Amino acid sequence: MGTKRDDFKVSTINALRTRVASRCSNPDCRVPTTGPTTDNTKVNNIGTAAHITAASPGGPRYDESLTYEQRRSINNAIWLCTNCSKDIDNDPESYSVELLKQWKKSAENIAKKELGKPLPDDNYVVKSLTSALTGQSNTFLPKLVSNACQATSQALESLDPRFAVKTGYSKGINHVDIMAKQRVDAKLSISPKYRKEFYEKYTNLLDHGEKLSIDSEAIDMKGSPLIEELQKNTKGRFEFSPVHDKDATISIWLRSPDGELKYRFNDLIGVASLGKKSITIKGSGLKGIFHMTIRLSYKDFIPTDGKLNIYLDFENWNKKSLLQLPYVEKLHEFYNKINQGWQLNFSIEIEGLHITSGHSSDINLQEQFIQDFSHLNFTFMVREISKHLEVPILYDNSFEYTSEFNLKIREIFEILSKGITVSGRSIRENAKCTLEAFDDLSNIIEIKELEGRMTMIRIDQLEEEVISPFNQEIILPIFSHILTEVSPEINCDISEITPGDLVEIEWKPSETCRYKIEKLTAQPAAPQGPANSEVL
Numbered sequence: 010m011g012t013k014r015d016d017f018k019v020s021t022i023n024a025l026r027t028r029v030a031s032r033c034s035n036p037d038c039r040v041p042t043t044g045p046t047t048d049n050t051k052v053n054n055i056g057t058a059a060h061i062t063a064a065s066p067g068g069p070r071y072d073e074s075l076t077y078e079q080r081r082s083i084n085n086a087i088w089l090c091t092n093c094s095k096d097i098d099n100d101p102e103s104y105s106v107e108l109l110k111q112w113k114k115s116a117e118n119i120a121k122k123e124l125g126k127p128l129p130d131d132n133y134v135v136k137s138l139t140s141a142l143t144g145q146s147n148t149f150l151p152k153l154v155s156n157a158c159q160a161t162s163q164a165l166e167s168l169d170p171r172f173a174v175k176t177g178y179s180k181g182i183n184h185v186d187i188m189a190k191q192r193v194d195a196k197l198s199i200s201p202k203y204r205k206e207f208y209e210k211y212t213n214l215l216d217h218g219e220k221l222s223i224d225s226e227a228i229d230m231k232g233s234p235l236i237e238e239l240q241k242n243t244k245g246r247f248e249f250s251p252v253h254d255k256d257a258t259i260s261i262w263l264r265s266p267d268g269e270l271k272y273r274f275n276d277l278i279g280v281a282s283l284g285k286k287s288i289t290i291k292g293s294g295l296k297g298i299f300h301m302t303i304r305l306s307y308k309d310f311i312p313t314d315g316k317l318n319i320y321l322d323f324e325n326w327n328k329k330s331l332l333q334l335p336y337v338e339k340l341h342e343f344y345n346k347i348n349q350g351w352q353l354n355f356s357i358e359i360e361g362l363h364i365t366s367g368h369s370s371d372i373n374l375q376e377q378f379i380q381d382f383s384h385l386n387f388t389f390m391v392r393e394i395s396k397h398l399e400v401p402i403l404y405d406n407s408f409e410y411t412s413e414f415n416l417k418i419r420e421i422f423e424i425l426s427k428g429i430t431v432s433g434r435s436i437r438e439n440a441k442c443t444l445e446a447f448d449d450l451s452n453i454i455e456i457k458e459l460e461g462r463m464t465m466i467r468i469d470q471l472e473e474e475v476i477s478p479f480n481q482e483i484i485l486p487i488f489s490h491i492l493t494e495v496s497p498e499i500n501c502d503i504s505e506i507t508p509g510d511l512v513e514i515e516w517k518p519s520e521t522c523r524y525k526i527e528k529l530t531a532q533p534a535a536p537q538g539p540a541n542s543e544v545l
């Protein structure tokens with residue numbers, strides 16, 4: 010091939026851009042990418058034809074199976090603004106080929122729907138929403154969320170100018186932040202059902218700067234038309250945040266049990282909230298999946314007992330393919346090390362000033378850690394199974410499973426990745442199987458002769474098993490169960506056996522017996538080995 014990079018043709022770029030009406034295809038961005046310059050003959054273009062899989066080896070999402078023509082075809086291109094195109098190349102792990110194809114399809118669908126129709130302008134939206142909030146209209150355009158937020162803020166601020174109001178929408182939840190610009194006297198009453206909870210949380214807020222979050226039903230506030238309006242329309246949670254939040258950064262590293270090895274983890278960005286008795290620092294990283302909170306006393310800046318926690322929020326993984334989950338390997342390694350007794354070390358900066366360093370050794374004993382680690386392991390194992398069997402599985406955070414299912418997944422994971430072997434000692438029961446007697450009873454006689462002697466038996470499953478991790482069915486390969494150093498025993502009088510009888514045979518393990526499960530590769534040999542049976 011002549012060129013190193015498989016760049017797009019001009020005609021491809023033009024078609025790509027106009028198919029999405031020159032807007033960025035990222036559904037969260039959607040900016041127009043072309044417009045006029047001051048020179049009235051020129052065009053200002055802030056868009057680019059980005060490669061879905063990279064133009065040259067080593068680039069983001071590069072797919073070596075594509076031909077030169079496929080790589081530069083319109084099917085491998087997506088129209089993005091320059092910002093978004095940088096984002097997708099800087100973080101290819103979060104922007105999969107599948108995701109980009111989805112973006113492209115939906116951007117083209119929107120352009121198709123909008124074709125020939127006037128767009129409502131921003132003022133129109135703001136006006137209609139403001140009137141909606143004051144009860145004169147019921148027009149609502151949920152798609153234009155940022156405009157909606159602006160309108161809501163305006164309407165709410167007009168109710169009580171003593172407050173600054175900011176509204177936002179993320180992860181399917183509307184937030185309204187209100188901040189008093191001057192002293193506001195309000196009367197707060199707490200419904201009896203919530204009194205204890207509120208009091209505890211309120212003390213935490215004052216003493217330790219911890220955010221107070223409570224069901225909106227718990228609170229009745231009087232003294233501001235704005236707050237009264239909010240209560241009328243709110244079903245959700247009220248949160249009270251400390252005023253003196255400061256930017257904080259937590260650096261984390263682990264130290265091996267012998268103290269010699271060090272493992273650096275990502276820095277966490279967050280806030281420090283100052284209470285009367287202590288400071289609470291919350292940080293998060295890895296796209297909001299990993300969180301850490303520490304409560305420090307003012308006296309020596311040492312974490313108060315049991316007040317250093319780490320936890321995971323799996324929301325970011327939802328509906329993503331297991332093979333493309335961001336940070337799963339990194340987190341798995343990190344949690345594994347803590348589980349093996351590595352010590353968690355941290356260093357905290359508040360507004361750029363180093364405050365303290367310290368460590369915690371009991372993280373792996375916390376219930377939250379055990380829960381998260383177990384789920385991380387489960388996800389990791391299902392991911393390996395999905396890799397081995399080449400079946401794509403989507404992460405589903407609504408999926409619940411029993412500990413038996415977790416064990417099952419571990420077993421399958423171990424068979425597929427290394428082949429399980431269990432030593433004689435842990436085999437507690439004899440394996441049993443049934444054998445259909447041949448016409449001349451030769452198979453039964455053969456086994457009878459083996460009684461008291463050590464032999465090996467292999468039992469193949471007759472049909473594949475189906476399991477449904479994350480609510481998606483996968484068909485497992487057929488497994489063979491192999492026992493070595495076992496001795497057969499027929500528990501009935503052999504003289505009473507007639508051809509065609511089903512005869513139960515027990516296999517007694519010796520001290521050195523080994524039990525192995527493996528993926529069936531070759532066809533089973535003719536029934537020297539007995540047919541299907543339950544083992545162990």
Ligand SMILES: [Zn+2]
Binds near residue numbers: 089092
């Ligand atoms: Zn964009």
